[in-house]
Amino acid sequence: xxxxxxxxxxxxxxxxxxxxxxxxxxxxxxxxxxxxxxxxxxxxxxxxxxxxxxxxxxxxxxxxxxxxxxxxxxxxxxxxxxxxxxxxxxxxxxxxxxxxxxxxxxxxxxxxxxxxxxxxxxxxxxxxxxxxxxxxxxxxxxxxxxxxxxxxxxxxxxxxxxxxxxxxxxxxxxxxxxxxxxxxxxxxxxxxxxxxxxxxxxxxxxxxxxxxxxxxxxxxxxxxxxxxxxxxxxxxxxxxxxxxxxxxxxxxxxxxxxxxxxxxxxxxxxxxxxxxxxxxxxxxxxxxxxxxxxxxxxxxxxxxxxxxxxxxxxxxxxxxxxxxxxxxxxxxxxxxxxxxxxxxxxxxxxxxxxxxxxxxxxxxxxxxxxxxxxxxxxxxxxxxxxxxxxxxxxxxxxxxxxxxxxxxxxxxxxxxxxxxxxxxxxxxxxxxxxxxxxxxxxxxxxxxxxxxxxxxxxxxxxxxxxxxxxxxxxxxxxxxxxxxxxxxxxxxxxxxxxxxxxxxxxxxxxxxxxxxxxxxxxxxxxxxxxxxxxxxxxxxxxxxxxxxxxxxxxxxxx
Amino acid sequence: xxxxxxxxxxxxxxxxxxxxxxxxxxxxxxxxxxxxxxxxxxxxxxxxxxxxxxxxxxxxxxxxxxxxxxxxxxxxxxxxxxxxxxxxxxxxxxxxxxxxxxxxxxxxxxxxxxxxxxxxxxxxxxxxxxxxxxxxxxxx
Numbered sequence: 001x002x003x004x005x006x007x008x009x010x011x012x013x014x015x016x017x018x019x020x021x022x023x024x025x026x027x028x029x030x031x032x033x034x035x036x037x038x039x040x041x042x043x044x045x046x047x048x049x050x051x052x053x054x055x056x057x058x059x060x061x062x063x064x065x066x067x068x069x070x071x072x073x074x075x076x077x078x079x080x081x082x083x084x085x086x087x088x089x090x091x092x093x094x095x096x097x098x099x100x101x102x103x104x105x106x107x108x109x110x111x112x113x114x115x116x117x118x119x120x121x122x123x124x125x126x127x128x129x130x131x132x133x134x135x136x137x138x139x140x141x142x143x144x145x146x147x148x149x150x151x152x153x154x155x156x157x158x159x160x161x162x163x164x165x166x167x168x169x170x171x172x173x174x175x176x177x178x179x180x181x182x183x184x185x186x187x188x189x190x191x192x193x194x195x196x197x198x199x200x201x202x203x204x205x206x207x208x209x210x211x212x213x214x215x216x217x218x219x220x221x222x223x224x225x226x227x228x229x230x231x232x233x234x235x236x237x238x239x240x241x242x243x244x245x246x247x248x249x250x251x252x253x254x255x256x257x258x259x260x261x262x263x264x265x266x267x268x269x270x271x272x273x274x275x276x277x278x279x280x281x282x283x284x285x286x287x288x289x290x291x292x293x294x295x296x297x298x299x300x301x302x303x304x305x306x307x308x309x310x311x312x313x314x315x316x317x318x319x320x321x322x323x324x325x326x327x328x329x330x331x332x333x334x335x336x337x338x339x340x341x342x343x344x345x346x347x348x349x350x351x352x353x354x355x356x357x358x359x360x361x362x363x364x365x366x367x368x369x370x371x372x373x374x375x376x377x378x379x380x381x382x383x384x385x386x387x388x389x390x391x392x393x394x395x396x397x398x399x400x401x402x403x404x405x406x407x408x409x410x411x412x413x414x415x416x417x418x419x420x421x422x423x424x425x426x427x428x429x430x431x432x433x434x435x436x437x438x439x440x441x442x443x444x445x446x447x448x449x450x451x452x453x454x455x456x457x458x459x460x461x462x463x464x465x466x467x468x469x470x471x472x473x474x475x476x477x478x479x480x481x482x483x484x485x486x487x488x489x490x491x492x493x494x495x496x497x498x499x500x501x502x503x504x505x506x507x508x509x510x511x512x513x514x515x516x517x518x519x520x521x522x523x524x525x526x527x528x529x530x531x532x533x534x535x536x537x538x539x540x541x542x543x544x545x546x547x548x549x550x551x552x553x554x555x556x557x558x
Numbered sequence: 559x560x561x562x563x564x565x566x567x568x569x570x571x572x573x574x575x576x577x578x579x580x581x582x583x584x585x586x587x588x589x590x591x592x593x594x595x596x597x598x599x600x601x602x603x604x605x606x607x608x609x610x611x612x613x614x615x616x617x618x619x620x621x622x623x624x625x626x627x628x629x630x631x632x633x634x635x636x637x638x639x640x641x642x643x644x645x646x647x648x649x650x651x652x653x654x655x656x657x658x659x660x661x662x663x664x665x666x667x668x669x670x671x672x673x674x675x676x677x678x679x680x681x682x683x684x685x686x687x688x689x690x691x692x693x694x695x696x697x698x
Contacts, residue, residue, distance in 0.1 A: 107577035107628060119606075122633035123577050198579030198603055239582065326582075330657065330677040363677070364659050365629075439585065446586045450680065459677070466660070473659040476629055551604065 023453065027284035028242035030407050036399035044402055049297070053351075053392035057300040059293050059405065060393035061351040062316040067389035072347075073354035074379040075320065076372050077102035077154055079129035081480035083139035086129040090144065092369055096376045100354060102152035103140065104128040105164070110157050111550045112202055112537040115484040116492075118553055125480040127366060128154075132488050132532045137167035138174070146172045151184035152230070152320070152354075156193035157202040158211040159537035161186055162520060165215060166527040169223075173528075185227040185276060185320075188215045191253045191425055195434045196235035202550045205426060207541070209260045210515045216261050218520035220271045227276040227318075229257060234322045237280035239438040240445040243291040244408055246280060247298065248415035249434060252425040258307065259424075264516060268307050272314035279352070281343040282324040288343070289395060290404035292319070292350030298409055298416075320354035321347035328363045331458035334470050336360035341378050348388050349395055355379060365473045488532065495530040503529040504539050504558050511543030568691050570621040573601035573610045575638070578628035583656060587623070590680040596687070607637040611645050619650060620691045626656040631666060639670035651691055655683070 025031045044050065051057055054064030063069050076098055078089040090101050106128035108120045114132050115124050124130050131137055141151075146168070153164050165186050169179045190208035193199035212229065219228035233250035241249065254275065261271055279295070281288050299317035303309045323343035328336040337360045344357045357378050359371030367375070383389055395401045419428050428434050448454035455461050503526040510522040519540065526536050538548035538556055548556040570591055572584055581603060591598045599617050601610060614622050624631075624638065631654055642652060654666055655675035663674045672690065675683050 111577055119577070122630065123628075126629035198581060330660075363657060442582060442585060443589060446589075446680075460679070467663075468661060469659050473661065 023455070026243075026287040026404070027282060028244055028287060028408070028411070030287070030404070030411075032400075032404075036403055038399060040399045040403045044406075049406075050396065050402065053396075056304065056312065056315055057297040058316060059297045060396045062296065062318055062353070064392065066351060066392035067348075067383075068392070071099070071383050071389065072352050073100035073150060073320070074098045074376060074383070075100040075102055075150075075152065075354050075356045076367075076375055077104050077152065077356055078367070078372070079104045079106065079127075079154075080366055080474065081125040081129075081477045082483055083129055083131065083136045084142070085125075085477065085480070087140055087142050087144075089369070089372070090140075093372060093376065096373050097380055098376055100150040100152070101144070102154060102356070104154035105160065106130045109160055109164075109533060110155065110199060110202065112157060112160055112534050113550070114532050114534040115481075115488040117534070117549070119551060121481055121485065124484045126476050130484050131164060131167060132484070132534065133491055133530055134167055134170050134174075134527050135487075135491060135530070137164075137171045141168075141171060146175070147177045147181045147183075149183070151182075152187070153185065154187050156187065156190070156197055156199045156232075156235075157537075158188075158190035158208040159540055160202070160533060161188045161190065162211050162215055162523055163527065163533045163536050165219075165226075166520065166524045167533075170524060170527045180223055181225065182223060183225040185230050186215060186219075187232060187278070188212055188229040189232045189253065189257075189278075191256065191429065192232045192236055192250070194429060195249075195438065196232070196239055202537075204544075204546060205429060206515075207544050207546070209256070210544075211519075211540075212257055213260045213264050214518045214520050216257070216271055217264055217266060217518055219274065220266060224274075227274050228271075229254075230276050230278045230320065231257070232278045234278045234280040234324075237282065237324065238326050240326065240441045241438055242441065243282070243284075243287050244411035245415055245437065245441070247291065247295050247408070247412035248419060249425075249428075249437075250277065251298065251302065251412075251416055252419040252428065255302065255306075256425040262307075268303075268309045269311040269314050272303060272307070272309050273311060273316070275318075276353075277317065277319040279319045279321050279347075280324045281321045281347040281350070281352075281355075283327040283339055283343060285342055285346050286401060286404055287408065288346040289350040290401055290408045292347075292352065293393075293401070293405040294409035294412060295319070296351070297405070298412060318353050320356065321350070321352040323347070323355075323357045325358055325362050328358065328360070329456060329458045330363040331463065332466065333360050333364060335458055336362065337374055337378070340375065341382075344378055344382055345386075345388070348382055349393075351393060361469060361471070361473055364469050368472060368474050370471045491530060491532070499529045500526075500531050500535070501558065503531050504535060507531075507536060507539050508543055511540050568596040568621065568687060569599070569617060569619045570596050570623060570687070571599045571601060571610070571614050571617055571619040572623040572625065573605045573613075574603045574625055575605045575607060575610060575634045576626075576628070576630040577604065578626060578630055579603055580627040580657075581625075583627070584623075584625040587625070587655070587680060587683065590684060591687075594684045594688075596684075607634055607641055610638065611641040611647070614642075614647055614650060615645050621651040621653060621687055622647070623653045623655065626654065626658060629658065631656065631658050632662065635666055635669050635671060642670075649692065651687065653683070653686075 053061030190203040296317040300315040357375040359367030
């Protein structure tokens with residue numbers, strides 16, 4: 001035989017050809033059958049348990065015509081270096097074709113530091129946009145018509161949440177805009193921050209609930225198009241908990257905020273219609289769709305049966321989706337484009353109101369323009385080419401999907417009841433239960449990866465050596481640190497410091513008036529007087545018996 | 559002087575320096591190291607370079623491991639390396655890992671990091687420590 005014939009005889013794909021799946025359960029561990037039939041739906045009661053889209057219990061969608069009435073909002077979030085740099089990216093995203101904007105803050109702002117804080121240098125603008133004062137917010141939204149865009153403010157720190165909203169409102173007012181026309185969302189979910197990103201020192205539970213309620217109360221009165229909270233199920237899921245836990249943990253937190261608002265004296269139907277959620281879209285395709293359907297049904301029931309909300313708007317589980325960062329790999333990052341596409345599709349079939357697919361470089365650094373552009377194109381292809389937008393809940397009635405929806409709901413309900421028994425989210429936070437569950441989930445997930453019971457392409461299978469990030473990666477601008485430090489120093493030197501002191505004194509006086517006294521108006525005044533986020537937050541913290549500085553490294557300058 | 563590391567369990571100090579609160583990776587690493595028989599001192603979050611070095615000296619560790627996700631690796635590593643030199647921690651292995659571009663690995667090695675682990679299987683980290691601990695020769 002010639003060498004070439006001999007060589008050809010060596011290539012053998014038999015094993016690959018006959019291979020079959022080894023993992024016969026969902027990502028959450030629910031075993032799945034090879035086929036589902038009408039028998040699996042025998043117990044299903046369409047009018048009671050499923051319903052049409054737009055009808056209680058909203059299993060099939062919050063609106064009767066879903067995307068025929070309006071596409072989901074195509075959103076990407078950004079934030080890096082300086083407010084001006086982030087402004088450039090916001091405009092780039094708009095040009096690329098998003099239909100909503102958003103930004104996330106950097107760690108110094110999350111920690112309520114000014115740029116001149118002793119521990120700030122090196123952290124300014126690295127993972128988000130620093131926003132210390134009204135002038136930073138002005139730079140951020142330069143050239144953006146605030147009354148003509150939907151904006152999400154992503155933060156994880158209870159007082160920062162209020163101050164950033166106040167900054168956004170203050171800039172709008174300065175431009176002659178009516179704040180009641182502003183459309184957007186404050187994340188305002190400080191409790192989840194404690195258990196998903198370790199944002200603990202800036203979110204003491206009592207103060208967090210007070211600030212969260214202040215924001216809800218204020219927006220309910222003055223900002224009818226603003227979602228005062230976006231309960232962040234996404235971050236919780238990133239800790240490796242499963243789909244049922246994602247719902248249960250988040251709902252226990254969401255109901256805690258509702259209870260606090262009711263205690264404040266708000267009427268459920270006044271604020272419930274503007275409750276919103278931020279949901280993960282993970283890689284187990286059908287389970288994620290089932291999860292979203294289950295969440296809608298569960299939430300509707302909680303609102304109607306537990307809280308006796310009367311308005312159908314109060315029963316609707318509205319949500320934005322962020323595709324799951326932890327499902328992506330730093331290995332062979334271009335593969336993440338595919339993962340994100342599947343996850344975004346799940347979000348559409350799951351009926352999301354807004355979708356933010358991640359960049360393919362998410363496991364490496366914050367997104368480059370190219371990664372962001374591909375994420376936008378992913379959404380556009382979904383919206384314009386695939387046809388999946390034309391029918392509400394197209395998977396409704398599937399024997400598998402309805403069974404899986406029931407299964408996820410059942411499991412989530414059990415966990416939620418368990419959390420209720422321990423005093424709700426606050427009880428679970430104080431006892432450390434959430435953290436223990438997360439650590440258990442993380443350990444199991446890691447063991448499955450190590451044992452190759454959970455295959456992740458490029459990570460524990462189909463591994464190739466590599467040393468470069470395709471398309472390059474986002475590099476932090478080293479000048480941003482100095483720029484922001486100098487800028488905030490200049491602000492403090494040139495502003496009317498008399499006015500600032502008065503505003504801070506006022507803030508302290510108001511903060512001493514007790515938990516039920518809404519601080520948003522006086523925060524707004526302080527923002528307009530050019531007090532910094534750090535100064536405002538520190539003053540409120542002190543009034544509540546906490547250290548001025550989150551890390552207790554510096555004292556109040558007042 | 560080379561440490562007689564074989565005579566006792568390998569002592570590893572791991573920490574997160576700066577404001578980054580992502581501890582998923584460091585938690586699974588701590589478990590893997592403990593399962594491999596090492597003594598792990600997890601210093602926790604929000605550490606300063608000074609605090610980490612102080613503990614490394616006090617705990618007489620063989621390995622110092624830092625985990626970064628939110629971009630701190632290039633900022634804090636040079637400070638750590640310098641302080642290790644000043645504190646005569648020359649035969650302590652310095653390892654850095656986490657979520658950041660692979661392209662930064664050569665720069666980190668240049669700074670004085672012994673090995674960088676980005677997206678590495680946990681056994682690779684464990685094996686590296688077993689193979690290299692106690693091997694560093696102190697300068698001059």
